[in-house]
Amino acid sequence: MEKRTVDPWKWGEYTNSAQAVDVKQPEGTLYCSGQVAIDENGQVSDADMRTQLLQTIRNVEQLISEAGYECRHIVRLNVFTTSTAEFFTTCLDVYQGFTARHGIKQATTLVEVKGLYQTATVELEATVVK
Incomplete structure (x- = not known):
């Protein structure tokens, strides 16, 4: 797989x-459903957004790994949140740490939504290539 980012x-x-990610000759593409802070027992977290984001990231990492892919090959990462203001003030360092830790340079969209699944306040949706 050959990956090139475009940022004019x-x-x-x-x-x-x-701003864009160009992928040539991928061996596979993994389209992940949106992940929220759900524990291994299927319980949705009602913690603060920062704590939920930490659990959501763990879920994304586990999902991608168990599918046989690597987080460093995320090419698109959409963020849905019930409050962009809260995301920027309490979660940005966690999000940036996640992308930096894996060397991710992805196309992304951040969207504020009225609500997410049950008590979730943040959701990540990834596309990963091999």
Whole structure:
């Protein structure tokens, strides 16, 4: 697989993402359903958004790994949250740490929504290539 990011504007260097990701000759593509803070017993967290994001990231990492892929090959990562203001003030460092830890440079969209599954406040939806 060959992966190239496209970021035609200088400000793009500071967004912790890419404006586009070009993938050539992938061996496979994994389309992940949106992941929220659900524990191994199927219980949705009612914790604060930061705590939920930490669990959500663990779920994303486990899902991708068990599917035989690597987080560093995430090419699209959509974020859905019930409050973008809260996400930026309490979760941005966690999100940036996740992408930096895996060397992810992805196309991304951040969307504020009225509600998510049960008590979830943040959801991540990934596309990963091999």
